Amino acid sequence: MSRFLTITILTATVASGIRLATPFLLASLGETMGQRSGVLNLGVDGIMLLGAFGAYYTALHTHDLWLAVLVGILIGVVMGLITAVISVTLKAEQGISGIGVYLFGLGMSDLLFQKLVGTPVPISSLPTLKIPLVGTIPGLGKMFFQANLLVYVAFLLVPVLAFVLNRTTYGTNIKAVGENPAAADSLGVNVARIRYSTVILGSGLAGLGGAALAIQLGIFQSNLTQGAGFIAVALVYFGAWRPLGVMGGSLLYGMVAATVLTWKTLGIIPQSASDLAAMAPAVLTVVALVVVASRFRQPAALAKPYQRGG
């Protein structure tokens, strides 16, 4: 009996960990693309908030969750275009302009929420999609193959983006522009165009991440992300600019959050201990930053605007 209970709890925790990891994963995969091309987008959290609100608002009024997801992505794309203008064309200091975009998104999403919605009304959540055959495996099926479509999309993006980065001309161009834009430029690669594309793609994914967060929670409120976008940026370093590493970091956050939640609900360990446990991923990330800084090299042109003839 107790053994059965343990297994049930374990499967539920893993499944919810994967679900909680999804918004982090989407946003940090997007950020990875931008950083590989040399653009540090620190505004991710603000973009996620706007995407989350857009998706929530759409779902509230149309009851069409897929339209909501689309709106989240579109808002991300628009914010990406703005971010690209600021960091690529206007060559602003990216560490600071990103804070500006964050504050804008934080304020704007809150403003629109208070003005257009007021009191939070829950929206319906995405249907669970059980994958045929593997989804019926006891235990494993419930852990990995009974989730909503956004979860599958996020995890499928890992190999897809790794493939794009490592096996396509576009990916080579991205890395060239991120390492040595002058050399890439001299070979005829349009630095600005590549960077615009990665920033817009990345912000679109951030918008999608925000939408996923709002839809999974079924609610929107002021500062819904509580810094998830900033964690997503850190996860790119955590994962040493590789989609697979980024996935590992996202899963760490998701799993620890799910475990702590389970502990809290079951009352297995005291509240204070679970508060301490919740601290683990952030502390681990700081440690990971040190390890990554000593073992890996960030894209050489990261956060450096490119000026031809410079």
Add this chain to the structure above:
Amino acid sequence: MTMGNATRERIFRRGWGGLLVSWFALPMAALAALLVGAAMLLALGANPLTGYHALVQGAFGSMNSLTATAIKAVPLLLVGVGICIAFRANVLNIGGEGQIVMGGLASTAVALAVPKLPGPVLIPLVLLAGAAGGALWGAIPGALKAYFNVNEILSTIMLNIVAVQVMNYLLAGPLVDRSFSGFSLIPQTKRLSPHADLPVLINGTQLHLGAVLAVLVAVAVYAFLWKTGLGFRLRAVGLSREASSYAGMPVKRTIVLALTLAGAMAGLAGVILVFGSASHRMVTDGTATGFTGSAGFNGIVAALFGGLNPLWTIVSSFIFGGLLVGGDFMQIAVQVPTALIVALNGLVVVFVVSIEYVRRRARLRAEPVWEAADRHPPLEPAATNSVSADPGRGQE
């Protein structure tokens, strides 16, 4: 042509030169933000003139509003002054939020430990404790950057998150107010020792000692940066780590110092937020913003707008404090939530850092290249752009 290219490159290199606001950029950025704000008000069906009028009246229109503005300005000023130090050393401190939280926690812990001490002893003690808490939270990313080459933007952001979790843990556990036994505990301390209440300066208002303290700190930091050898070293390292190292300056220690001092200033802001608050306790709603009111970010806005000069930051903090206070009045007048102010602050940052490029580009076109390179930015004579930036940020 080679010469022209070399000079052109130097102009676009970034020490903190790229963060300096000029007299041109400042009003332009403010104007642009105000115009966008007006458009947003219009879109939300409010009259921008009515809204802005209520905002200015509410922020600066009476003695009460002026003192309210000053109180809101104090944390911005303290954080902003710390940002001046960090950014001048070309260290991007995004960790204000966490440093404020740690400062608040350290000072709260001291006030809880020795509540019986008389005010003249206890107040300096909590201020010191808060500064130390913030300094520690700045020294960690400083050391990580100097000795392990960890990007300080990332480490300060992560430490913000750790600080919030430390706060949530401490205020729900070791530091919690246990006087409500039997109920579920609210994550807050009990009312802290009245001996540590910051004395009120003007009777009938909330304006407390913190305002004087913050201005004194700003003046002291100005003197430190421009009148002492250490301050010179700090700015030199900010302009060029390569050149400073070549000149025999201890670059790594200077980077740690810059972030430690920046953290200490933000820590002081945390003390003010606890002991200058109306409730005289430290409370958490689970987020950093709930305690800091985003002062860790808004302080960056104030410092950038003050041209990274502590004295001008006094003025700009007052303006941005006024926006925070006036926002409430605007909300009442035209029913637009104060979140608009947060969004406008963001726009100001974006415009400030973007507009400088437009200006330099215009100048490049208008003047012979060599002349443009020799001219110093107007706000700060030492801020010459012709010194090459540090290798970490400059173009290869």
